[in-house]
Amino acid sequence: MTMPIDLRSDTVTKPSAAMRDFIANCDVDDDVIDVDPTVGALQDLIAEMTGKEDAIFMPSGTMTNQIGLRVHCRPGDEFICESGCHIYNYEQGAFASLSGLAPSLITGDQGILEPEQLHGMVKADNEHFAITRLLCLENTHNRGGGRIQPYDNVEKICQWAHENGLQTHLDGARLFNAVAATGISAKQWASHFDTVSICFSKGLGAPVGSALCGTKEQMYLARRHRKAFGGGMRQAGVIAAGALFGLQHHVQRMSEDHENAQKLADAVRATDGLSLPGPVDTNIVMMDVDPEVGTAAALAGELDMKGVRCLALGPQRIRLVTHLDVSADQTETACEIIQDTVKEVLEGTRVLSSTGAQY
Numbered sequence: 409m410t411m412p413i414d415l416r417s418d419t420v421t422k423p424s425a426a427m428r429d430f431i432a433n434c435d436v437d438d439d440v441i442d443v444d445p446t447v448g449a450l451q452d453l454i455a456e457m458t459g460k461e462d463a464i465f466m467p468s469g470t471m472t473n474q475i476g477l478r479v480h481c482r483p484g485d486e487f488i489c490e491s492g493c494h495i496y497n498y499e500q501g502a503f504a505s506l507s508g509l510a511p512s513l514i515t516g517d518q519g520i521l522e523p524e525q526l527h528g529m530v531k532a533d534n535e536h537f538a539i540t541r542l543l544c545l546e547n548t549h550n551r552g553g554g555r556i557q558p559y560d561n562v563e564k565i566c567q568w569a570h571e572n573g574l575q576t577h578l579d580g581a582r583l584f585n586a587v588a589a590t591g592i593s594a595k596q597w598a599s600h601f602d603t604v605s606i607c608f609s610k611g612l613g614a615p616v617g618s619a620l621c622g623t624k625e626q627m628y629l630a631r632r633h634r635k636a637f638g639g640g641m642r643q644a645g646v647i648a649a650g651a652l653f654g655l656q657h658h659v660q661r662m663s664e665d666h667e668n669a670q671k672l673a674d675a676v677r678a679t680d681g682l683s684l685p686g687p688v689d690t691n692i693v694m695m696d697v698d699p700e701v702g703t704a705a706a707l708a709g710e711l712d713m714k715g716v717r718c719l720a721l722g723p724q725r726i727r728l729v730t731h732l733d734v735s736a737d738q739t740e741t742a743c744e745i746i747q748d749t750v751k752e753v754l755e756g757t758r759v760l761s762s763t764g765a766q767y
């Protein structure tokens with residue numbers, strides 16, 4: 409029995425022996441009373457890489473995003489975001505329940521926004537309206553299939569926001585994928601934003617954690633909010649060490665994940681019954697399943713039994729994500745399994761069992 413090839417998410421990576429060794433040997437101290445030295449080193453490094461004054465380590469990207477919103481906004485304010493974004497779709501509406509904020513949505517093409525779409529989005533100073541305070545962008549865009557926001561768009565959109573008195577926040581959970589794919593540095597991308605959230609537990613391969621980056625004053629407030637949200641962590645160097653190791657060793661290699669994603673995309677293109685809803689820019693491949701083959705959930709269930717794990721994200725859509733723990737050889741094996749399974753179903757030699765929806 410070989411290990412399954414797990415393409416459900418880039419969050420499934422497990423710490424390597426070298427990472428575990430680094431974690432075992434890191435210095436720790438109480439990060440609530442003071443600053444844990446390993447957390448401090450991680451915060452300094454990610455602040456430097458994003459060109460910000462300071463950074464603060466938190467347990468999740470949901471917390472760094474939600475505290476980012478909290479730092480910029482007051483109850484009753486609204487923030488502008490893309491309708492497919494993580495902050496709106498996958499964080500339980502915490503902006504409303506925890507901070508009293510309203511979202512103002514615009515829909516992009518696979519999450520990609522054009523500068524013209526923003527015009528008229530700042531509400532007038534009128535007592536009927538919420539105060540528009542903040543603009544959020546996501547890069548790369550998760551639900552958009554790992555698409556990269558074009559750099560010129562980001563520059564123009566953030567310039568528009570600042571000219572209109574808005575603050576800007578980047579959900580850069582996968583910003584380093586955009587860096588690897590474009591050659592544009594994290595600092596350059598981040599320069600257009602007041603605050604930036606970075607996840608260490610995605611392509612960087614760490615077990616836990618995210619950072620929020622911004623000015624010293626913003627991070628002072630963020631640290632206060634982190635405590636109130638229950639995110640003050642004591643000897644947090646134990647988890648920060650994994651993140652530090654990921655930042656030091658796993659940035660350059662991310663282009664391998666992108667190459668593997670292109671192999672999967674080629675296999676999808678070459679298979680009757682499967683199609684790509686759009687271009688594949690980074691490490692996420694969205695794959696549409698022709699109803700003739702069956703539902704996404706049924707195909708995902710069958711692939712799972714054959715050792716390829718993936719997620720059904722919609723009635724006919726499956727997501728495949730490449731990462732540190734999927735080699736080029738495993739990617740080729742996954743391509744063969746996917747192609748053979750769909751071919752057999754269309755030829756009538758394999759019948760998909762109907763499994764429950766996962767999305």
Ligand SMILES: *Cc1c(COP(=O)(O)O)cnc(C)c1O
Pocket residue numbers: 467468469470471473494495546548549550579581582607609618
């Ligand atoms: C994963 C992710 C997050 C944060 O998720 P957590 O599971 O809370 O760490 C935020 N934004 C995007 C775009 C993501 O993909």
